[in-house]
Structure formats: C-alpha cells, structure tokens
Amino acid sequence: MLSLVAARGERMSDRRPPLRRLSAPGQPGPRRALRIPIPFGRAAGASSAPVARGHVSLLGALLILAGLVLLAIAAMGTVALRPSPETPPSQIAAIATPPPPLQAAASPTPTATPFAERLDGLPIVPSPTPEPTPTPRPKMPPPRRIQIPSVGIDAPVVEVGYKIVEMQGVKVIEWEVAEYAAGHHNTSANPGEGGNIVITGHNDWKGEVFRTLEHVKLGDEVILTSDAGVFRYRVTEIHYRKEVGVPLEERIATGRFLDPMPEERVTLVTCWPYGIDDHRIIVVAKPVG
Numbered sequence: 001m002l003s004l005v006a007a008r009g010e011r012m013s014d015r016r017p018p019l020r021r022l023s024a025p026g027q028p029g030p031r032r033a034l035r036i037p038i039p040f041g042r043a044a045g046a047s048s049a050p051v052a053r054g055h056v057s058l059l060g061a062l063l064i065l066a067g068l069v070l071l072a073i074a075a076m077g078t079v080a081l082r083p084s085p086e087t088p089p090s091q092i093a094a095i096a097t098p099p100p101p102l103q104a105a106a107s108p109t110p111t112a113t114p115f116a117e118r119l120d121g122l123p124i125v126p127s128p129t130p131e132p133t134p135t136p137r138p139k140m141p142p143p144r145r146i147q148i149p150s151v152g153i154d155a156p157v158v159e160v161g162y163k164i165v166e167m168q169g170v171k172v173i174e175w176e177v178a179e180y181a182a183g184h185h186n187t188s189a190n191p192g193e194g195g196n197i198v199i200t201g202h203n204d205w206k207g208e209v210f211r212t213l214e215h216v217k218l219g220d221e222v223i224l225t226s227d228a229g230v231f232r233y234r235v236t237e238i239h240y241r242k243e244v245g246v247p248l249e250e251r252i253a254t255g256r257f258l259d260p261m262p263e264e265r266v267t268l269v270t271c272w273p274y275g276i277d278d279h280r281i282i283v284v285a286k287p288v289g
Contacts, residue, residue: 140190141227146182146199148213150220155209157199157224159186168248173255175200180207185258191224191231196261200269204277210270214281222266222285233266233285243271244278257282 143157160176160183177183182201189195201210222233241254257267266285271277 137193140192142184142186142190143197143199143224143226145225147223147225148216148220149223150217151212151215153210153212155201155207156181157184158182159184160200161186170248170252172248172252175258177202180209182209188258188260189264191226192228192264194264196259197224197264197266198258198269199266203270203272204274210268211274213268213270213283214272214274216283220285221288222268222283224266232288234288235283235285237282237284239282239284240272241280241282242278243280254280254282257284 142159145155146157147154158178158181160178162173162175162185164171165174166172175183175185177200179202182199185198185200188198191197201213202208203210203213216235216238218235218238220235222235224231224233239257241250243251243254258269264287268281268283268285270281272279272281
C-alpha cells in the first residue's frame with residue numbers, strides 16, 4: 001500500500017489526508033516549514049481548500065515566471081529593433097558613387113561659339129597670288145653634234161629608239177646605242193627646250209665616240225649643235241654606277257638618270273672601264289649662264 005513519509009517519519013494510512021492543515025510560524029503544528037503536498041488523488045473526507053490555494057500559488061509562480069520571460073524577450077526585441085547609428089559622412093562618401101575624374105570635373109562645359117565670332121578670331125591670311133603659267137617653249141630640233149674640247153670628243157649625234165624587254169619578270173626599257181656616232185634618245189628633250197637631253201655612246205667599240213669621257217672633270221664645257229644653233233653647258237656631276245652583278249632594282253635606279261627632268265640639262269652615258277664595261281659613267285652638264 002502506497003504510503004507517504006510524514007514530518008517525523010511515522011507511517012500513515014493513505015486513508016488519512018497527508019496534511020490536514022498548513023502550519024505557519026507562531027501556530028502549533030509540525031516543526032517543519034511550509035510543505036506543499038503532491039496530489040495523487042483525493043483522500044476520503046479531505047478538504048479541497050488547501051489544495052486549491054496550493055494550485056493558485058503554483059499558477060501564480062508560473063505566471064510570474066512567464067511574465068519575466070516575456071519581459072526578457074521584449075527587452076531583447078527592443079535592442080534588436082533599435083536603428084543603427086547614422087554612418088559618418090566620410091563613410092557615406094566612400095560608399096557613394098565616386099566622383100568623375102578631376103580633369104573632367106574641372107573642365108568647363110564647352111559652349112557654342114557663334115560662327116561670326118569664330119571667323120573674327122581667325123588670323124587673316126592673304127590669298128596666294130597665282131603664279132603665271134610658264135609659256136611653253138617651242139619644239140626645238142634635235143642635236144646634230146656633240147663636242148667636249150677638254151677631252152677631245154667631237155662626234156655626230158643621231159636619233160636612237162628603245163625596245164621593251166623583260167628581265168626577271170619585270171618589263172624594262174632597253175635603249176639602243178648608235179654605232180660610230182653618239183645617240184640622242186628620241187623621247188628626251190632637245191637643246192633649248194628645257195628638259196633632260198640624254199646622249200649615249202660606246203667607249204670601246206664601233207667608233208669609240210666616248211672613249212675619253214672618263215677623263216672629263218667638273219666644270220668642263222659641253223657643246224651641242226642643232227639646226228637651231230649652238231648650246232653650251234658645264235659639267236656639274238660625274239657618277240660611276242655598277243651595272244653587272246647587281247640587283248635589278250639597282251640597275252633600274254641607275255636608269256632614273258635618263259628620266260625627264262623639269263630643268264634643262266645634258267646627261268651623257270657610256271660604259272666603263274675600257275674593255276670590261278661592268279659600270280656606267282654618267283656625266284651631267286647644265287646650261288652656262
């Protein structure tokens with residue numbers, strides 16, 4: 001049979017209520033302090049008032065505890081919901097979009113300038129005076145004779161033509177060389193016309209008309225005679241150009257001396273040295289006076 005231990009350890013029957021009343025200080029009763037019974041069911045004839053008061057006390061304690069918990073939760077919520085302090089201005093500037101580059105920000109916004117004002121600011125440049133178109137010189141007759149007194153050259157001049165040949169896949173002009181006379185390129189200028197007068201000749205065969213051209217010096221006189229008269233020139237340039245064993249580009253560059261020129265000159269061409277002929281001597285003479 002289930003029994004409970006009383007204040008002094010006596011055994012009591014479960015028919016008797018565990019405690020018939022609550023003892024308080026100053027009143028007769030058991031020596032122990034306030035004791036709350038554990039209800040395993042109601043005993044016969046027991047009064048329910050003390051038990052009800054015990055339930056109320058327990059419920060109050062639970063309510064107080066629940067209130068404290070709610071107050072703690074509310075306090076925590078208040079801390080969590082409290083807004084953060086405002087970011088200092090320096091940090092706001094760092095978080096915000098950075099400003100444009102200084103040079104762009106410092107540059108003033110361009111404003112449109114009226115067209116008339118832009119014209120007033122321009123310097124006044126005088127209109128160029130048109131140069132008079134040079135009067136074309138009349139067609140002159142070709143040379144008939146060439147003389148270089150300093151080296152003993154005195155030879156007739158005849159007209160020579162050219163043919164187009166292919167060398168290393170490139171089409172080039174190959175000029176004829178006169179026999180027993182100097183040859184005047186028929187597409188070049190004539191004396192007195194104002195252009196490049198090209199005359200060639202052999203130095204070691206079929207007349208050797210330019211045999212002594214290699215002895216010409218700067219300043220020597222060159223005389224051309226045509227049906228229009230006598231024309232005098234002075235040697236201003238002497239060139240030795242390699243012709244054999246050089247790239248085609250170099251040979252073509254040598255041929256540039258035969259091209260048309262804006263001013264009047266005489267260009268004389270022959271082979272060199274005597275009997276070998278792997279170079280070209282090019283002598284340029286310009287009008288005297």
